[in-house]
Amino acid sequence: MNIRQYLPAAVFLGALVAVQLVISLTGAAFYFTQITMSFYYTIVVIGLCLLMGYAGQISLGHAGFFSIGAYMQAMLTTHDFSSIIHSSWDEVFKNVSQIFGTVEWYELIPEKIGAILGIPVKLFVGLGDIFGMFVPGTDGFGNGILSYAPSAALFISLLTAIGIACLIGLPVLRLKGHYLAMATLGFGIIISTIVFGTKLFGEADGISRVPAFHLVGPLSINGGMADRTVNYYIAGIILFIVLIVSMHIVASRVGRALRAIHGNEQAAGSLGINAMRYKLGVFVLSALFAAIAGVFLVHYNGSIGTSETSVLKSVRYVSIVAAGGMDSIWGVVAMSMGLNFVSLRGYFGSFDEIFFALILVVTMLFLPRGLFRKEYLEVVIKKTRRLTRRMVLKRKLEKKGIVFANKKKDDEK
Amino acid sequence: MNVDLFFNYLVIGLTVGAQYAIVAIGFNIIYNTTGIINFAQGDFLILGAMVAISMSSILPIGIAIGVGVLVAAVYGAVVENVFIRRNRSFSPFRSVCIGIIAALLLKTLGIFSFLPEGIDFAAAFLFGLPVGFGLETVFRKYMKEQTVLSLIVLTIAVSILTREIMSHLWDKDAHVLPYFIGDSNTILSLGSISFSPQRIWVLGICALLVIGLYVFFKYTRYGKAMRACSLDHTAAKLCGINVRLMITISFIVSAAIAALAGSVISPLSQTKYDMGSVLAIKGFSVAILGGLGNSFAAVAGGLILGILEAFSVSIFPNAYKDVVAILLLLLILVFKPSGVFGSRQASQLKEF
The missing domain is CATH 1.10.3470 (ABC transporter involved in vitamin B12 uptake, BtuC)
Known part of the structure; x- marks a missing residue:
């Protein structure tokens, strides 16, 4: 660099x-x-x-x-998280299973989900508590x-x-x-x-x-x-x-x-x-x-x-x-x-x-390389420059009395 | 879960699955002729159903659905002509297509909203069509060659454009088509299983569609030509097949069948402007499940996904319903991208 x-x-x-x-x-x-x-x-x-x-x-x-x-x-x-920090394992299981959405699901399999997710959650939160990661709020x-x-x-x-x-x-x-x-x-x-x-x-x-x-x-x-x-x-x-x-x-x-x-x-x-x-x-x-x-x-x-x-x-x-x-x-x-x-x-x-x-x-x-790029500006500059140059040239020639035969066609371009 | 409940879930799963299967077949038809995954497929379905719903208040329901299918088919052709095709010579048809899109955008953006309802639509078209002829020159001269990446992004953009146009032309509410027979309380009982007769309609019409497509691709001139395009564009061209026309037809066919399926299922599952993208990803999961490009495996895949989803509701909360399909998609993509029914060798030969 x-x-x-x-x-x-x-x-x-x-x-x-x-x-x-x-x-x-x-x-x-x-x-x-x-x-x-x-x-x-x-x-x-x-x-x-x-x-x-x-x-x-x-x-x-x-x-x-x-x-x-x-x-x-x-x-x-x-x-x-205070309930998880302070409560017993049983309550943690219940709480954790509850946070996953709707009641119907909670009633269906509370213990399993609670046990699967509760243990790591409690451990993680407990560890966070030891390191002082928690702050009180309202x-x-x-x-x-x-x-x-x-x-x-x-x-x-x-x-x-x-x-x-x-x-x-x-x-x-x-x-x-x-x-x-x-x-x-x-x-x-x-x-x-x-x-x-x-x-x-x-x-x-x-x-x-x-x-x-x-x-x-x-x-x-x-x-x-x-x-x-x-x-x-x-x-x-x-x-x-x-x-x-x-x-x-x-x-x-x-x-x-x-x-x-x-x-x-x-x-x-x-x-x-x-x-x-x-x-x-x-x-x-x-x-x-x-x-x-x-x-x-x-x-x-x-x-x-x-x-x-x-x-x-x-x-x-x-x-x-x-x-x-x-x-x-x-x-x-x-x-x-x-x-x-x-x-x-x-x-x-x-x-x-x-x-x-x-x-x-x-x-x-139309513009797979982005909406604004330097190249586009350069193309525009080049085109206008070419156009002006041609017009200047034409005027010079016209002054000398030379007229293009295909004048109309040239204009169209 | 008792036996009655099991069969009820099964019937629900089959009807929803039939819809997914039709979307997946639409994906396959376009994929086969062009190699593009048309992300706006789900929106074609919603568009057809929306038009049918609006028309059903003034027309008999059969004709209303016919109009819906027609509008979706035209829209499919327009999308193909404007966004996918690359033309190097002047084409009046394409100009009209660009004009239609321009008019829809003008109407959506509310440029003519000072005019009374109905007239502003006409004004948008009066103004949009000449604009289309002008824009055609821009498209002809400056449209770039598309890569796979840009085509994906492009069809997604078309999908968003379509749904936003729909949300402004209609509204953001859920609509329903009236039931074909009776109303929401009409129940057909088969022993101890009971369900709405509309479910028979859905399954029957989707089955007819699949059979019709089979006949179309197997025996008709255009069907055969489209299959030829899916094998090799250059060879098809050398045989005198108009490949561009076939691509347009593939968009028309897949939009039309999607619209029909969307209209038939609308009484049961409602129609809302933003349902298209979820349908698209589910349809894609189904297409992948059957192996991309294989239309008839897609039917099996659709029914499997529908049934899985229906049964998932009995285990997981309803809010997680969509996750099932997408998890299935991710699992298939990771472990067997060639599809459950597809051959691995064939998929390895494909470019993407």
Whole structure:
């Protein structure tokens, strides 16, 4: 990586400060909310960009990873674990079997599920208690609860996302084309269904009242009015770190290996690249990015709803990556910031999904290399230059009295 | 679980499975001629049923379903012409197709919403069709060659476009077609098992469809030509088969059968604008279960999945019903991608 490649990063930091200044000076601080959210969504999109644009593996399940991060974090920081910590084994079994959704199921096989899941849950929670992972808080009714501290929950959520990504990625990444698309799509739908059907994750209501995430000193991730500017910078810096990591990966040996796999997997294999390992690696990394975005966004919003898990969200991420030009991180970042901001501000109204679908169609049909690229500008410049040159020449010749015989035809061109 | 309950679940499973089988056959027909998995397959089904439901208030139910099937078939042809086909010479038919899509989008976006209901639809078409002729030039000149990845994404985008258009043309509520015989309380008793006569209709019509398709592919000129396309496009072309026409026909046929199946099952399972994508993934699971491209194994696969789902409700909560199909899909993809009834050698020869 040479110094010139850091130029966009420097521009990014400059823009971060400039935008903040402009917004603060014009007094339109309400824009910060959507920009901050766009930052987090952009993190998901960067992960997908690495996976789709560089390694050439499609994933239609990234909303799934996002929601694993977000829902795990929300659940761990709002659920009351005191009953599990303090109660006897029998009660734990009962409680654990109860959290899995509807009553009918609970009545059907309470002991078995409770025993299978209860023991590890109790052990895990007990271990967390020993390490002091729990902090007291209050629920919606003002009752005292004992739930995970956000920082502890962060680790558990991210590890869960990584674990699930490994489990899913290992068999699924062996597939290609339609099969891979459908398998990842299926994964997304499974996550969405589980969230919908599980009491622990709030079923159709989602989870609200997620507490603030206190980082160091006065810095905390929350949706409060007072902390809007601070949160804007926190999100910007998290995105910046993710960007730098991605840029280094892309420019390194790993990035070249990924591009080789994209080009031709067999050929890459013959060069000694372990395709499966790289594919799995980048898949897990992109899942991790998605989960990171989910974890922080849920603290920022203070709540999470089922719409975040829907297939439409996954398709939206894909369409942003496609519109940004697949294998250009900066293009994807710009596109993601723009589209997410416009969409979050609600400019599209009820045409949100249709708009993203149209972007996808136009990109795929006409501009597979992205909506905005330097090449397009160069083509336009070249064409206009040629046109002006020809006109100047023609005028010169006309002055000398030479007229083209096929003047009309020439004009048409 | 007693015997009566068992048979009740079985009948429910068979009817739902018949629907999956039809979607899967639709997948297979298009896959065979083009190598594309058309993700909008489920939305064709919903579109046909929606049109039939709207028409059933003014037309007899048989004709209403006929109109639904016709509209879905036309829509299938339009989708193929606009999004899949690559044409290098001017085609008026394609211009009309692009115009139809443009008009639907104009109507959906509510450009003419200041005009009264009905007239705005006409205005959208009046304005959209010339736009289509203009856009045809853009499509002709600038449409790029598609890869597998982009075709997947493209059909998914078409699926979302379709469902969003439907949600704006109709609404976001669940609709039902009236029962063909009697109403929701009419019950047919067979010994101790009792079920709605509509289930007989579903099974009967789906069986007829499968038989009809078998005859079509085995004995008719077009059916044979389409089978030839599935083996080798170039060879088919050399034999004087119009491959492009066959591709269009494959979209028409699969949209039409989906619409018919969707209309027949609508009284039992309701029709909502966003049910298409789940149907599509279930249909795909079924198609994979039978081995992609093998239409008649898909029937068996559909019935198996339907029955599995019906019985899963007795063990798992209803909310987890969809998980069964998708878990099945993942398991098959991981352990036997060639399908339970498919041959491994044949699937290895396929490109994707």
